[in-house]
Amino acid sequence: GENVEQHPSTLSVQEGDSAVIKCTYSDSASNYFPWYKQELGKRPQLIIDIRSNVGEKKDQRIAVTLNKTAKHFSLHITETQPEDSAVYFCAASRGGNTPLVFGKGTRLSVIA
Amino acid sequence: DAGVTQSPTHLIKTRGQQVTLRCSPISGHKSVSWYQQVLGQGPQFIFQYYEKEERGRGNFPDRFSARQFPNYSSELNVNALLLGDSALYLCASSYVPDGSYEQYFGPGTRLTVT
Helix, strand or coil: CCCEEEECCEEEEECCCCEEEEEEECCCCCCEEEEEEECCCCCCEEEEEEECCCCEEEECCEEEEEECCCCEEEEEECCCCHHHCEEEEEEEECCCCCCCEECCCEEEEEEC | CCCCEEECCEEEECCCCCEEEEEECCCCCCEEEEEEECCCCCCEEEEEEECCEEEEECCCCCCEEEEECCCCCEEEEECCCCHHHCEEEEEEEECCCCCCCCCEECCCEEEEEC
16 A cells, blocks of 8 residues: 655754755555644644646745656745744545545744 | 634543543545554554545554444544554544645644553
């Protein structure tokens, strides 16, 4: 089955700097890659996703890149703000009505 | 994602007891998935239901079971509770018919087994 590895497990950045979180996956049939943000005691919130037919997607300060050949994808957050502090999870699936396989998460701390 | 609801919010049970968790998906969504999130880990897939049929099952023992009702709400049952079942149980809903892949999570049920 699918296995998703996520790095780093913790990340501290200064406010205004960029943050990058990387994930690798094992199942070459995976074609949907969402990112979730989970604040303490809250539900995971979908912040951005990408399908295998594109290599990059942006939404304001957040971008995701995908390299299907290398089977890795990354989350990029620019101009970080203290409210970006949370745990971020990457996930992969074969799309459609199939389950998500999650990475173990990255705890991002943005220091003001 | 303001629409997936779960009950109860918190639950404390003792070993050996049984528990039932409930989920109502976003209006119009026909698929419900259940995930277990142990502290410090990512959510782990338990079950997926679509149109009242089980469409997927994760690597969990038979003590875990679920069902989906005609109104697309769902229940997750766990029998013979173990200490290791303590976790946040998340329900996610998705639409599916239009090819949407997005899954939206509910607030979760925090289960503590003592």
